[in-house]
Each structure stands twice: as C-alpha cells, then as structure tokens.
Amino acid sequence: EAAVTQSPRNKVAVTGGKVTLSCNQTNNHNNMYWYRQDTGHGLRLIHYSYGAGSTEKGDIPDGYKASRPSQENFSLILELATPSQTSVYFCASGTGVERLFFGHGTKLSVL
Amino acid sequence: QQKVQQSPESLTVSEGAMASLNCTFSDGTSDNFRWYRQHSGKGLEMLVSIFSDGEKEEGRFTAHLNRASLHVSLHIREPQPSDSAVYLCAVSMKGTGSKLSFGKGAKLTVSP
Numbered sequence: 369e370a371a372v373t374q375s376p377r378n379k380v381a382v383t384g385g386k387v388t389l390s391c392n393q394t395n396n397h398n399n400m401y402w403y404r405q406d407t408g409h410g411l412r413l414i415h416y417s418y419g420a421g422s423t424e425k426g427d428i429p430d431g432y433k434a435s436r437p438s439q440e441n442f443s444l445i446l447e448l449a450t451p452s453q454t455s456v457y458f459c460a461s462g463t464g465v466e467r468l469f470f471g472h473g474t475k476l477s478v479l
Numbered sequence: 480q481q482k483v484q485q486s487p488e489s490l491t492v493s494e495g496a497m498a499s500l501n502c503t504f505s506d507g508t509s510d511n512f513r514w515y516r517q518h519s520g521k522g523l524e525m526l527v528s529i530f531s532d533g534e535k536e537e538g539r540f541t542a543h544l545n546r547a548s549l550h551v552s553l554h555i556r557e558p559q560p561s562d563s564a565v566y567l568c569a570v571s572m573k574g575t576g577s578k579l580s581f582g583k584g585a586k587l588t589v590s591p
Binding site (some may be wrong): 401403470 | 480483513521522523525528555567569578579580581582583
C-alpha cells in the first residue's frame, strides 16, 4: 500500500507566526495535493504539484504557499498564520486519474 | 468551478439493510467519480472509482453513474457498524486527472 506521511500530526501556532506543514510520499507519484477540511465545506484544494519544482494554485490558495523541492516532498507554508486557517490539512499523492493516497491529516490550531 | 452536492447529510440504517447515498455535480464534462470513506479522526480511504455510465462494484460497495442526470450514487450492501463513517463524493473534470472537487460528506451510522 502506498504511503503518504504528514508531519506534524498536531500543531498549535500563534497568529502572525510562520507554519510549515510537511508531506512525504514513497510512491514515486508525480502529483501531490494539499487540501483542508472544515465542517460544512468538505475538502477544498489549496495547492497542488505535478512534479519537483512545480506548484499550482488550487481553489483556495490565498494565504498559503507551497514548495515541491523533490519528487517525495511537498510542503504547505503559512507565512502569517491567522485563526481562519485553523483546520485539518490533508496531503495526497497520485498519478493522474489513478487513485489518490491520503495522509492521516494535520490538525492545525491558530490562536 | 465544479459544485458537488451530497444528500442526505446524515443517514442511519440498521445492520444488514442497504444504505444509499447520493451525489450531484454541476460540470457535465466531468470524467471521473469517486467515493471515499473517512472514519472519525482518520484519513480518506477510496471505496470505488467510476468513469462510465452504469455501475461499478467493489466488494459490498456499488457506484451508479448517470452522467446525463449529473448524478452518482453509492450503495452499501449489508452494512455493518464498522461502516459507520463520513462518506465523501469526489469528482474530477476532464483533463484534470486527480484534481478532485469534493462534496461536504454524508455521515452514515449503522446500528446493530
């Protein structure tokens, strides 16, 4: 089974602070995705990547940056965290129309 | 932007009775439809993926797609208490691969 590992699993940050969420996949998948999940909204796509060095904006990119330094790693960066970014964040990897493999999520609280 | 809506928002069924969940989408060029399950506090587990009109069965889970009606459903045969979870419908538009739009989810409770 493909593996997607997110770190940290839980994070408490202060408003205005910088937060980096990390994702690592050992599947050699080209595509990686960052979603956030909120009650009443389902999962919403923040940023995605088609390979090392590429990042694309998803449906709700404002306030977030992404970095894909290698095939295996995809980070989500909140330069100036706000309470509205309190959420559960999921990373996923996949190869086009094949199934996506999701990590277990990172619960972020911004106080 | 694709709109994906699920109904009902929550459903309770007895163990062994069929459970049915519905999903409508707004973009008729969508070409891949998936159902995921999420147990409380866990990640997402894909149950079934369907590309063509008709049905696709994966074990006790069957997806029905009617592209003309912009509708895809999930039927769970002989549900068990361990199937209690949130079920999410996900749709991708043609040419976007795994770039999925999700519904808000439907909470299924299976009572013994």
